[in-house]
Amino acid sequence: MKKKIAIIGAGIAGLTLGNFLQKKSNYEFIIYEKGETLNLDEGFGIQLAINSISILNQIGFKEFNKSEIFNPKTLVFFSKQDKVCDLDLTQFNTQAEKYTTLKRSSLIKFLKDKLFNNIFRFNKMIELIEYKENKIQLKFTDGGTDEVDYLIVSDGVFSTTKTIIENKKTKINFRGAFAARTTISKNNFKTLNEENISLIMCPNAHLVLYPINEEEYNFIAILRNKANTSDDKNRELLKNVLEQNNLNILFEKKISFWPIYSSNKPTISKYKNIFYLGDAFYTFPPTMAQGASQSIESADELFKILEKDSDNKQDIYFANRLERVKIISRRSNFNFFVFHLCNSFFVIARNFILRKLIYNNKFIDTFLRRVFRK
Numbered sequence: 001m002k003k004k005i006a007i008i009g010a011g012i013a014g015l016t017l018g019n020f021l022q023k024k025s026n027y028e029f030i031i032y033e034k035g036e037t038l039n040l041d042e043g044f045g046i047q048l049a050i051n052s053i054s055i056l057n058q059i060g061f062k063e064f065n066k067s068e069i070f071n072p073k074t075l076v077f078f079s080k081q082d083k084v085c086d087l088d089l090t091q092f093n094t095q096a097e098k099y100t101t102l103k104r105s106s107l108i109k110f111l112k113d114k115l116f117n118n119i120f121r122f123n124k125m126i127e128l129i130e131y132k133e134n135k136i137q138l139k140f141t142d143g144g145t146d147e148v149d150y151l152i153v154s155d156g157v158f159s160t161t162k163t164i165i166e167n168k169k170t171k172i173n174f175r176g177a178f179a180a181r182t183t184i185s186k187n188n189f190k191t192l193n194e195e196n197i198s199l200i201m202c203p204n205a206h207l208v209l210y211p212i213n214e215e216e217y218n219f220i221a222i223l224r225n226k227a228n229t230s231d232d233k234n235r236e237l238l239k240n241v242l243e244q245n246n247l248n249i250l251f252e253k254k255i256s257f258w259p260i261y262s263s264n265k266p267t268i269s270k271y272k273n274i275f276y277l278g279d280a281f282y283t284f285p286p287t288m289a290q291g292a293s294q295s296i297e298s299a300d301e302l303f304k305i306l307e308k309d310s311d312n313k314q315d316i317y318f319a320n321r322l323e324r325v326k327i328i329s330r331r332s333n334f335n336f337f338v339f340h341l342c343n344s345f346f347v348i349a350r351n352f353i354l355r356k357l358i359y360n361n362k363f364i365d366t367f368l369r370r371v372f373r374k
Contacts, residue, residue, distance in 0.1 A: 002026055002027060002028045003026075003027050003028070003149040003150065004027070004028045004029065004030075004147070004148045004149050004150075005021065005027050005028070005029040005030075005148060005149065005150045005151075005152060005306075006029070006030055006032060006136070006138060006146055006148040006150070006151050006152065007029060007030070007031045007032065007152045007154060008032050008126065008151070008152065008153050008154060008155050008161045009031075009032075009033065009034075009153070009154040009155035009156060009159075009161075009277075009278075009280070010031050010032075010033035010035075010038055010112070010120065011108070011154060011155075011156060011278060011279075011295065012104075012107060012108065012111070012278065012292055012295040012296060013154040013277040013278030013279075013280075013295035013296070013298060013299050014031055014152065014154040014277065014278070014299075015031070015108065015111035015112060015115070016055070016056075016059075016111060016295065016296050016299035016300070017152060017154070017277065017299035017302060017303055018031050018111075018115050018119065019059040019111060019114050019115060020058075020059065020299065020300070020303040021303065021306075022114075022115055022116065022119070023059060024303075024307075025303070025306070025307060027150075027306070029119060030119055030120075030121055030146065031115070031119055031120050031121070032121045032124040032126075032140075033120065033121070033122050033123075033124060034123070034124060034125045034155070035122060035123070036122055036123055037122060038108055038109075038112055039105065039108075040105045040108060040109050041105065042103075042104060042105045043103050043105060043183050043212075043216075044103065044104055044105075044181050044182075044183065044218060044220075044256075045101055045102065045103060045104070045183070045210065045212040045218025045220075046101070046102065046103075046104045046107065046289075046291070046292040047099070047100070047101050047197070047210070047289040047292070047293075048099070048100045048101070048102070048107075048292060048293055048296075049092070049099055049289075049290070049293050049371065049372040049373075050092050050093060050094070050097045050098070050099060050372050050373050051293055051297055051371070051372055051373060051374040052292065052293035052296040052297060053097045053098065053099075053100055054096075054097045055296050055297065055299075055300045056296060057096060057097065059111075059114060060114065061110070062096065064110060067213060067214050068102060068103070068106045068213050069100050069101065069102040069106075069212075069213065070100070070101045070102065070210070070211040070212060070213060070214075071093075071098040071099060071100055071101075072089060072099060072101055072195060072196055072197045072210055072211065073088070073089055073090050073195045073196065074086045074087065074088060074089060074195060074196045074197070075087040075089055075196070075197045075199060076196045076197070076198050076199065077199050077201065077354060077358075078198065078199065078200040078201065079200075079201050079347060079350075079351050080200070080201075080202060080245045080246070081200075081245065081246055081247070084201075084351045084354055084355060085354055085355045085358045085359075086196070086358070087358050087368075089197075091364070092368070092369065092372045092373060099372075101197070101210050101211060101212050101218070102212055102213065103212050103213070104292065107292070121144075123142065124140050124141075124142065124144065125140060125141045125142075125160065126138055126139070126140060126141075126160070126161050126164055127139050127140055127141045127164075128164070129151070129161075129164060129165055129271075131271065132147075134149075135147050135148070135149065136148050136149070136150070136151050136271075136273065136274070138151070149273060150273045150274075150275070150306070151165075151273065151274045151275070152275050152277055152302070153165070153274065153275065153276050153277065153280045154276075154277035154278045154279075154280050154295075154299075155280055156278070156279045156280060157170075157172060157261055157263070157279045157280070157283040158170065158172070159276070159279075159280040161280075162276060162280055165269060165271060165274060166267075166269065166270065171263075171264045172261045172262065172263055172264070172283065173261060173262050173263070173264065174228070174259055174260070174261055175259075175260045175261065175262055175285060175336070176224060176225065176226040177222055177223060177224050177225060177259075177260045177336075178222075178223050178225050178229075178234050178237075178257055178258065178259055178260060179220060179221065179222055179223075179257065179258055179259075179260055179286065180219075180220065180221040180223065180234065180235075180238045180255050180256070180257050181218075181219065181220045181221075181255065181256050181257075182219050182251055182253050182254065182255045182256065183212070183216045183217065183218055183219065183253060184209070184216065184217040184218075184219050184249070184251065184252070184253075185215065185216060185217075185252060186211070186215055186216060186217060194211050194217075196210070197209070197210040198210070199339075200245070200247070201339045201340070201341070201347075201350075202241055202244075202245050202340075203244075203340065203341070203342040203347075204223070204224035204241075204340050204342060205221060205222060205223045205224060205241045205340060206221070206222050206287075206339040206340060207219070207220070207221045207222075207241075207247070208220050208221075208289075219249070219251075220286070221238055221241065222260065222286065222287070222336075222339075222340075223237050223238060223241060224340055225237060228259060231257045234257040235255065235257070238255070260285060260286065261283055262283050262284060262285050262329070262332075263279075263281075263282045263283045266281055266282045266318070266321070266322055266325060268314065268315070268318040269314070272314065273313075273314065274314070275302055275314065275317055277295070277298050277299060277302060278294070278295035278298055278299070279291070279295065281298060281321055281325075282294075282321075282325045282329070284325075284328060284329060284332050285329075285332045285333060285335075285336050286332075287332045287333075287335035287336045287339060288328055288331050288332040288335060288371065290328050290332070290371065294324070294325075294328065297324065297374065298321055298324075301317060301320055301321060301324075302317055305317045305320075324374075327370060327371065328371055331367060331371060338350055
C-alpha cells in the first residue's frame with residue numbers, strides 16, 4: 001500500500017515537493033492550503049541562484065516562458081550614488097543553469113500548473129493532530145479529517161500548524177527593520193543598466209533593484225526601524241532615505257511594507273514523521289536573497305530522503321538542513337550589518353575592502369559559491 005503524505009501550505013516549498021512526489025515517487029499526497037485559492041496577482045520579484053535553478057530544471061523549468069524571467073549578468077554595489085564595484089554573476093552559471101530573477105507569482109503558477117488539480121484542498125486549516133497506530137490523524141477547522149504516514153509543514157514563518165504540533169508558539173525575531181516593496185516600469189527608470197542587479201548601500205538602509213522580466217524592475221528597500229510603526233510612517237522613512245541619498249525614483253504602484261523577521265535556532269519536531277519545510281523550518285533575513293532558493297533546496301533534500309529506505313529520515317533531514325541554515329544565516333546576518341553602516345570611516349573601509357574581496361577567488365569560493373552552488 002502506498003504511503004500517504006499531507007503537505008500543509010501551497011507556497012514555493014510545498015509546491016516544489018509536490019512536483020517531485022508526483023513525477024518520481026510512489027507516494028500518495030495532498031496539498032492543503034488555508035486560502036480560497038493561490039494568489040497569482042502578487043507581482044513582487046524573487047532571485048534564484050544556481051542552487052535552485054538546477055533543482056527546478058528537473059521538473060521542467062527549462063521550458064519556462066523566457067519573457068517572464070531575466071538573467072542578470074552583474075550585481076553592482078553602490079555606496080549612496082557612487083559605484084563601489086561589481087560582481088560577475090555569470091561566473092556561477094552553467095549553460096543550462098543561470099542566475100534568474102522573476103515574479104514570485106510566476107513561479108507559483110508554474111509549479112501549480114504542473115500538478116494535478118485533484119491534489120489540492122483549499123480553505124483548510126489544521127485544528128488538531130493526533131497519533132494512532134503509527135498514523136498521523138489530522139482534524140481541520142471545517143470538520144474534515146485525514147490520516148497520513150508523513151506530515152510536511154510548509155505554511156511559512158508564522159506557522160500555525162507548527163504551533164499546534166509542538167504545543168507552543170513559534171519563536172521568531174523581529175530584526176528592527178522593515179521592507180518596502182513594489183515594481184517599477186523600465187520605461188520610467190532608465191538610469192540603471194537593465195542587465196544588472198543594483199544594490200545601493202545607505203546609512204541604516206539598503207535598496208535593491210533588478211529586472212524581473214522584459215518590462216519591469218523589482219524594487220525592495222530594507223529600512224532600519226526598531227519601532228513597529230504604521231505604513232504611513234514607514235512610507236515617510238523611505239521618502240527620507242531616498243531624498244538623503246539623492247535617489248529620484250518614481251513609484252507608479254502601491255508600495256507594500258512588512259516587518260522583517262528571522263527564526264531562532266531550528267528544532268526538530270518531537271513527533272515522528274513530521275518535517276518542517278521552507279520558512280517553517282527557518283526564516284532567513286533577505287540580505288542573501290536566498291529565501292526562495294532555500295525553500296526549493298529544502299524540498300529537494302526532503303524528497304531525496306523520503307525516497308530512501310531508512311528509519312531515521314527525520315534525523316537525516318534535520319541534520320542536513322541545519323548545516324545549510326548555519327552557512328547561509330551567517331552570511332545573511334553579516335550582510336545585514338555591513339550594508340547599513342553609518343560611520344563615514346567604516347563606510348570608506350567597507351567599500352575599500354569590498355573592492356578587494358569581490359575579485360578574490362578564495363573569498364568568492366568560500367562566501368558565495370558555497371551558497372550559490374550547493
